Amino acid sequence: MATTMAYKPKGIFEYILIKYRWIFVCFFLLPVSFVYDGLMHLRNWIVFRLNSAPDQHTTKVERVQKQVLDWIESGRTRRMCTARPGWQTVSFRRPAYKGSLHQIDVNLVDILEIDYERKVLRVEPMVTMGQLTSTLNPLGWTIPVLPEIDDLTIGGLVMGTGIESTSHKHGLFQHICVSYELVLCDGSVVKCTKDENHELFESVPWSYGTLGFLTAVEIMMVPAKKYVRLKYEAVNGCATMVEEFEKASADPGNEFVEGIMFSENQGVIMTGNLTDTPEHNKVNSIGNWYKPWFFVHVRNMLGRESAIEYIPLRDYYHRHTRSIFWELQVCNVSDFIHSSLFFYS
Ligand SMILES: Cc1cc2nc3c(=O)[nH]c(=O)nc-3n(C[C@H](O)[C@H](O)[C@H](O)COP(=O)(O)OP(=O)(O)OC[C@H]3O[C@@H](n4cnc5c(N)ncnc54)[C@H](O)[C@@H]3O)c2cc1C
Ligand SMILES: *[C@@H]1O[C@H](CO)[C@@H](O)[C@H](O)[C@H]1NC(C)=O
Numbered sequence: 001m002a003t004t005m006a007y008k009p010k011g012i013f014e015y016i017l018i019k020y021r022w023i024f025v026c027f028f029l030l031p032v033s034f035v036y037d038g039l040m041h042l043r044n045w046i047v048f049r050l051n052s053a054p055d056q057h058t059t060k061v062e063r064v065q066k067q068v069l070d071w072i073e074s075g076r077t078r079r080m081c082t083a084r085p086g087w088q089t090v091s092f093r094r095p096a097y098k099g100s101l102h103q104i105d106v107n108l109v110d111i112l113e114i115d116y117e118r119k120v121l122r123v124e125p126m127v128t129m130g131q132l133t134s135t136l137n138p139l140g141w142t143i144p145v146l147p148e149i150d151d152l153t154i155g156g157l158v159m160g161t162g163i164e165s166t167s168h169k170h171g172l173f174q175h176i177c178v179s180y181e182l183v184l185c186d187g188s189v190v191k192c193t194k195d196e197n198h199e200l201f202e203s204v205p206w207s208y209g210t211l212g213f214l215t216a217v218e219i220m221m222v223p224a225k226k227y228v229r230l231k232y233e234a235v236n237g238c239a240t241m242v243e244e245f246e247k248a249s250a251d252p253g254n255e256f257v258e259g260i261m262f263s264e265n266q267g268v269i270m271t272g273n274l275t276d277t278p279e280h281n282k283v284n285s286i287g288n289w290y291k292p293w294f295f296v297h298v299r300n301m302l303g304r305e306s307a308i309e310y311i312p313l314r315d316y317y318h319r320h321t322r323s324i325f326w327e328l329q330v331c332n333v334s335d336f337i338h339s340s341l342f343f344y345s
């Protein structure tokens, strides 16, 4: 569950901005987010084009290995880290530590293999969630836990951790991982699974890159459908919310469970299932650029008892991407400006 708070405007400027928000949204925010989105896609495309070579995986891993061996030879004076620049991370933390460390290039960006028989997908660590959904969903497949921000990477989600509205059933991101391939600090390449190098396998999640460089991951796949049938239920009272949320999470019939609090006492619980057959007139493509931010859409459910919508699967998965949850909300102007500057810097 998550919380957003109502905000009282300070001063005339904020009052106008909030009261006539549509002007700001239509003539400034929408175009800016449109251009920003375009630039991000262009950046991702360039990073991808410069590095994509799915049939060269072994060679690329050897290149990582070679860099580690060179580091050993050079006397190991500084510790190692990945060379991924700070501006690419989804985390708000600026990894300033990288500047003084020995950087190893691990630009592995490809989906390597889809094994329909074993229902397992093999990917490199810089594959993003957006890349996964755009490749897998049209093929009729998905992964059981798919963290929702487009730019989250496999490497970050394995080494940090990942969670999603299916985690009540399938666990955290590491719980859907079947194997990891790493280059260790002695330059060796190892594979670990729950049967092979078991201790390493269990230690990789949450290790933040301290055990080695991740070079490939095998992940479970499950069949996907075209839509999520999503039910919104407004809930009054914090205790009721917790009770209802626990009930929804304990029900194995609910594939997706999410809750958002909009004040101490008002929230919305969303439960959903996969389906291929939407009801007439109930499809909502929430990902379209002109649609309201998802949390705003959900907030509009507060006055109602309950509602059902059919959301295209990919729109559902990335529902919080455009607004980065409520980070980009206009209510708190200083917060907004701060977060914009942050994202442009
Ligand atoms: C606005 C926002 C929204 C978020 N939304 C979600 C969400 O919906 N679901 C969710 O689960 N999490 C979410 N997160 C948190 C997110 O899970 C972590 O911040 C994530 O680890 C960052 O991903 P990244 O791919 O950018 O990895 P990074 O931040 O670049 O890396 C994370 C860690 O993994 C290490 N690492 C990465 N790649 C490798 C590699 N190849 N070898 C060795 N080490 C490596 C890095 O060194 C670092 O320690 C969100 C965070 C923010 C700021
Ligand atoms: C999802 O499926 C379960 C079990 O069939 C059902 O109880 C629940 O109401 C469904 N939810 C939605 C939103 O369709």
Ligand SMILES: *[C@@H]1O[C@H](CO)[C@@H](O)[C@H](O)[C@H]1NC(C)=O
Pocket (backbone or CB within 6 Å): 007, 008, 332, 333, 334, 335, 338
């Ligand atoms: C608005 O954002 C500023 C800067 O982040 C913060 O100091 C302030 O407490 C916020 N106000 C509210 C009401 O959230």
